[in-house]
Amino acid sequence: xxxxxxxxxxxxxxxxxxxxxxxxxxxxxxxxxxxxxxxxxxxxxxxxxxxxxxxxxxxxxxxxxxxxxxxxxxxxxxxxxxxxxxxxxxxxxxxxxxxxxxxxxxxxxxxxxxxxxxxxxxxxxxxxxxxxxxxxxxxxxxxxxxxxxxxxxxxxxxxxxxxxxxxxxxxxxxxxxxxxxxxxxxxxxxxxxxxxxxxxxxxxxxxxxxxxxxxxxxxxxxxxxxxxxxxxxxxxxxxxxxxxxxxxxxxxxxxxxxxxxx
Numbered sequence: 001x002x003x004x005x006x007x008x009x010x011x012x013x014x015x016x017x018x019x020x021x022x023x024x025x026x027x028x029x030x031x032x033x034x035x036x037x038x039x040x041x042x043x044x045x046x047x048x049x050x051x052x053x054x055x056x057x058x059x060x061x062x063x064x065x066x067x068x069x070x071x072x073x074x075x076x077x078x079x080x081x082x083x084x085x086x087x088x089x090x091x092x093x094x095x096x097x098x099x100x101x102x103x104x105x106x107x108x109x110x111x112x113x114x115x116x117x118x119x120x121x122x123x124x125x126x127x128x129x130x131x132x133x134x135x136x137x138x139x140x141x142x143x144x145x146x147x148x149x150x151x152x153x154x155x156x157x158x159x160x161x162x163x164x165x166x167x168x169x170x171x172x173x174x175x176x177x178x179x180x181x182x183x184x185x186x187x188x189x190x191x192x193x194x195x196x197x198x199x200x201x202x203x204x205x206x207x208x209x210x211x212x213x214x215x216x217x218x219x220x221x222x223x224x225x226x227x228x229x230x231x232x233x234x235x236x237x238x239x240x241x242x243x244x245x246x247x248x249x250x251x252x253x254x255x256x257x258x259x260x261x262x
Contacts, residue, residue, distance in 0.1 A: 003256070005020060006255070007252070008045065008251050009085060011076075013229025019032070019050055021052040033066070034069040043256060047075060047195075053091050055100055059086055059092040059098055060086055060099050064078060073102040074101050076122060079203070081250075084250055086099075087118065088250055095109055097109075097110070101142070103143060106122060109122075122203075122244045127139050127141050132169060144194070145174065146165075161191075175194050177189055177190075177206075182226075187209055204244075221236050222234065230247065232245065
């Protein structure tokens with residue numbers, strides 16, 4: 001039996017486990033993710049990060065696995081959680097952090113801290129926007145997003161999210177973001193994420209929601225996105241980078257007792 005050290009953190013209820021990359025003893029990250037992220041038989045989380053630090057030209061290099069064990073390129077909430085872990089552990093100092101993700105090098109700026117609660121602004125990506133299937137918008141932010149505008153959330157959005165998530169238009173699958181416009185600067189959103197299902201928030205999903213609303217003339221930057229777990233801020237001017245601002249909170253440290261034979 002192996003003991004795997006971990007830190008658990010969340011961004012607006014979108015929770016992640018952060019594990020030192022050298023602590024798995026050769027066990028595939030996908031297997032560890034399925035075991036540790038299980039909410040009944042494991043620790044419970046939407047995803048798991050393997051983190052190596054320091055990394056060349058960065059404070060850390062990270063690999064993300066969804067709760068079903070599949071690999072993912074990027075999570076906005078998750079990258080902030082890793083940044084919080086780096087600051088709390090003393091592995092990163094100063095206000096500016098650089099983290100190498102599956103979608104490239106990302107820069108985060110620490111805005112505020114109160115004990116184990118942090119507020120970061122993150123440069124996500126310059127989005128690529130295109131028409132999607134079934135009257136949706138496809139937004140690429142280093143990971144795939146499908147944005148659906150709705151009048152309310154009384155519709156069976158989880159069922160539609162599950163269907164759109166594996167639509168042939170997205171051969172590698174997609175995250176699906178359901179968006180209700182409240183006013184020019186405020187949106188409300190729900191998320192069906194590839195490899196995790198319904199999550200309380202999504203950083204890149206909120207960014208895609210704001211981008212799609214601005215692109216279609218429904219909103220203007222900056223935008224506040226109200227998720228089930230809290231609020232995220234997005235700033236974007238067409239042709240430029242997207243900036244995502246939101247919290248990250250460390251909730252616990254522990255050791256997972258890994259028995260691969262069970």
